[in-house]
Amino acid sequence: MRGWLVAVYLVIVGVYLSGRRPPYSYSNRQNTLLVIAHPDDEVMFFGPALNYFRGESNLHVLCLSTGNSNGLGIEREQELYRSLRVFGVENNRIRVVDDALLEDGMDWSTQSISSSVTEYTNAHNIHTVLTFDQSGVSSHPNHIALNKGVTAIETVDIRKCFLRTHSIPIKFSSFTYPLQTSELSISSTFTEYASLNGIDWDTYSQAVICG
Numbered sequence: 001m002r003g004w005l006v007a008v009y010l011v012i013v014g015v016y017l018s019g020r021r022p023p024y025s026y027s028n029r030q031n032t033l034l035v036i037a038h039p040d041d042e043v044m045f046f047g048p049a050l051n052y053f054r055g056e057s058n059l060h061v062l063c064l065s066t067g068n069s070n071g072l073g074i075e076r077e078q079e080l081y082r083s084l085r086v087f088g089v090e091n092n093r094i095r096v097v098d099d100a101l102l103e104d105g106m107d108w109s110t111q112s113i114s115s116s117v118t119e120y121t122n123a124h125n126i127h128t129v130l131t132f133d134q135s136g137v138s139s140h141p142n143h144i145a146l147n148k149g150v151t152a153i154e155t156v157d158i159r160k161c162f163l164r165t166h167s168i169p170i171k172f173s174s175f176t177y178p179l180q181t182s183e184l185s186i187s188s189t190f191t192e193y194a195s196l197n198g199i200d201w202d203t204y205s206q207a208v209i210c211g
Contacts, residue, residue, distance in 0.1 A: 030127035033060045035117055035150060037132075037142035038067040038104055039080035039096070045137055045163060049130060050087040060093045062120050064113065064146065069104040095120060108142055113149025121158060129153070133162035 034049060036042055042050060042061065053059035061084055066073030077096050084094055101112045117129065131150045136143030150160055 031058045031060060031125055032128040032130065033062055033117070033121060033124070033126040035062045035064065035129060035131040035146055037063070037140065037146055038065055039063060039076040039083075040067070041143075042080065043083055045132070046130070049163075050084070050089070053087070053089075055088045057093075059089055060120070060124055060126065061089055061095075062117065063094070063096045064099075064102050064108070064116060065104045065142070066096055066098050067104050073098070073104075093124075104142065106142075108145035108149070110145070110148045110152050113146060114152045117150060118153055118155065121153075121155065126158065128159040128161060130161040131163070133164055137163055 032053065034042070034046055036046065041063070050059075063077075063080060067076040080096065081091055081094060085091075097116055099112070099116075102108055102116070120126065121129065129150055131146045132143040134144065134147045134151075136147065147162060150162075153160070
């Protein structure tokens with residue numbers, strides 16, 4: 001438990017110290033879907049992205065489990081809704097999947113993930129999907145599985161974005177690491193990089209408390 005608190009503290013301090021605005025623009029208010037594995041992933045790993053879209057009505061969040069490995073799934077699901085509300089994401093743009101094939105900590109099939117994401121993108125006219133890269137940032141197997149599932153989606157007009165993983169020594173060697181390095185690798189016909197820095201301290205700390 002203490003280790004997680006330290007990790008959260010490092011993330012918050014790094015975010016606070018990072019003040020650059022993103023050079024990449026999500027133009028034309030196209031709908032974007034953030035795909036996470038568990039409640040709390042949204043602020044642990046994607047706080048800058050949430051801040052970037054704060055107040056916009058085009059960000060959706062798909063969480064592929066309730067995080068019920070310790071029997072706290074219902075509580076964690078409600079915490080997710082409260083956390084996202086801090087960033088202006090309303091409940092009608094959030095879906096939490098409760099599927100026996102996608103339980104927290106289990107091996108997740110690429111097909112199950114791709115199907116869940118594709119169903120949501122089709123229903124909500126999604127143009128861009130954000131999720132973890134192939135290393136899962138924290139190396140969590142469910143995070144890595146999300147990358148495989150999103151990568152396998154064959155819809156040609158979906159742009160796929162992946163939060164870049166950096167080495168553990170870099171991650172934990174400095175308070176300034178976390179969101180000097182929160183970048184997205186944008187995969188389409190070519191690769192671009194988007195830095196999603198410049199998050200507001202008060203908003204982020206509220207979300208951490210909620211989550």
